[in-house]
Amino acid sequence: MEIEPTGRELTRWTIHGERLVDDTRRLRLSIASVELPDGVTFEQYVLRIPKAAMMIVLDDHDRVLLMWRHRWIIDRWVWELPGGYVDPNEDPAVTAAREVEEETGWRPLNVEPLVTMQPMVGSADAENLLYLARGAERIGEPTDINEAERVSWVPLDSIREYIESGEIVGAASQVGLLHVLAFGR
Structure with a gap:
């Protein structure tokens, strides 16, 4: 047969x-x-490209922790989620939490996996793992001064406007934020 x-x-x-x-x-x-x-x-x-881990940090006031930074490749200032490359043998959730602390000065609480994505599936193997943290505690100033011009708590209800105006252009930031808006906080 x-x-x-x-x-x-x-x-x-x-x-x-x-x-x-x-x-x-x-x-x-x-x-x-x-x-x-x-x-x-x-x-x-x-x-x-090595795995990267990013984190959406939400507070009790429906705001998300974002970084305002210059991306020299596209020569634009944009809002992004904190995150970075996963070190060999490092748990991606640990990477995401560490990057939040280094880049923003906030320690995320109650971390859970959110979604995994491939931003350039036609030509790149670049797994992006996104995590969600509900709450954060301030631990001081960012330790990596090269990452962002400023760090801000941005109201979730303004995220669509930021995307439409071109202030949030990164694929992982858009996917993670839109996922939270579409499927709940």
């Missing part, structure tokens, strides 16, 4: 190999040889 292939087998792309272009601490760049189901082949740049 022959089993008919499902749509999954009919549309799966085949990777025939990857040529390394550059390998650094924060990025592995390669060119993959790819074959489509219809036999067409091409080369595709592939970015392999």
